Amino acid sequence: MAKNSTDFVLRPFEGLPGEPDWVALKELVPAATATARTTKEYGARDVLVTTVLPTSWPALHRADGLVLLALQTTSSSNDVSRDLAHALLEAIEVEPGTAVETIGLPEPGPRLQDVLDLSVPFEVTVQDSFAYWLAPDTERTPDLQAAIEEADGGIIDTVKLDAADAAYWCRMGAREFLRWAQPHEEQVVLDGLARLHAKRESGFEGAKFVGYFRSAGLVVPVWELAKGSEAEDVEKPLADFLPRFEAALADTTPLDADERRARAGLVARQVTLR
Known part of the structure; x- marks a missing residue:
């Protein structure tokens, strides 16, 4: 550009x-x-x-x-x-x-x-915490401390997982999710997800695929996790799922009828953030 x-x-x-x-x-x-x-x-x-x-x-x-x-x-x-x-x-x-x-x-x-x-x-x-906004030796006045604490109140629990790049566990209210930003072209990711979804393999242990976001040109698939799941509970199941997902992404054969229907369903559920 x-x-x-x-x-x-x-x-x-x-x-x-x-x-x-x-x-x-x-x-x-x-x-x-x-x-x-x-x-x-x-x-x-x-x-x-x-x-x-x-x-x-x-x-x-x-x-x-x-x-x-x-x-x-x-x-x-x-x-x-x-x-x-x-x-x-x-x-x-x-x-x-x-x-x-x-x-x-x-x-x-x-x-x-x-x-x-x-x-x-x-x-x-x-x-x-947003305490990093301040230099380490900055005096914490009551107003500064109150401002940071107010900002901290809006933070949802989030953990960056080790099992895959750009994969984040988060807890929103009483529900837990995996949000995993993908480096591949959108069409590649959607085709891969459709191949898995058609075989009912888009989920993995303790995780149900629920849709995806589109943001800054990338696809961010989302899985809802078993109620009460902690970040460490997701690491091994995600690592086990990764080869299957990568194989689906690498598959360049034309989608069959079931996969095309699955893909159409995925597109209908996408949300564009920006």
Whole structure:
């Protein structure tokens, strides 16, 4: 995608390390951080990518000099990657202790793929508090503490699983789910799911396939888990299911009639987040 393009970008995180995790942090995970670094051209600065910042700030140059970039913000243009890169570069330029509160509609310019060092792994840490908004030596005034505690109250229990990339267990009320962002093209994922669903194999031990989201050009299948399931209960069943799922994704033979019907049913249940 050219730097000066104004066309809509379906997969804004394509080409970044860990594209499915970028999507998960933007749309699914309430509180998490991940590692990134700008290229030498842009200062070789360490960046803490985060789900959200206070009052929906796009970015923050923390008092200790660390730059934080929030993903769960409203995009101003047709290219989320360009908007985020604009916020990041602005945050680098402002004084420590300053937030980038709004970016408006950025002019055509570099995207995250141009600004970030693509050799740096996107390593996600799910957080149970937004205390990381503050530098470690920041004084916790009563107002600051109250603001963090209020934000923490909206966090749902979420765990990043080890059995598969970009797979997240979460508890929503009295129900537990697995949400698993896929790196493959949408048609590949839907065909694979349809092959399994037609054979009644789209679920696995303790997990029932219930549908999928579409977000930032990727598919995020969702399984409802057995009531009361903890994250550790899902690891082995998911690991056992993975080869079967990968085989279905790799199958390029035409769908048969049952599989086509299954696929049509899946499409009818999809939800587009962004």
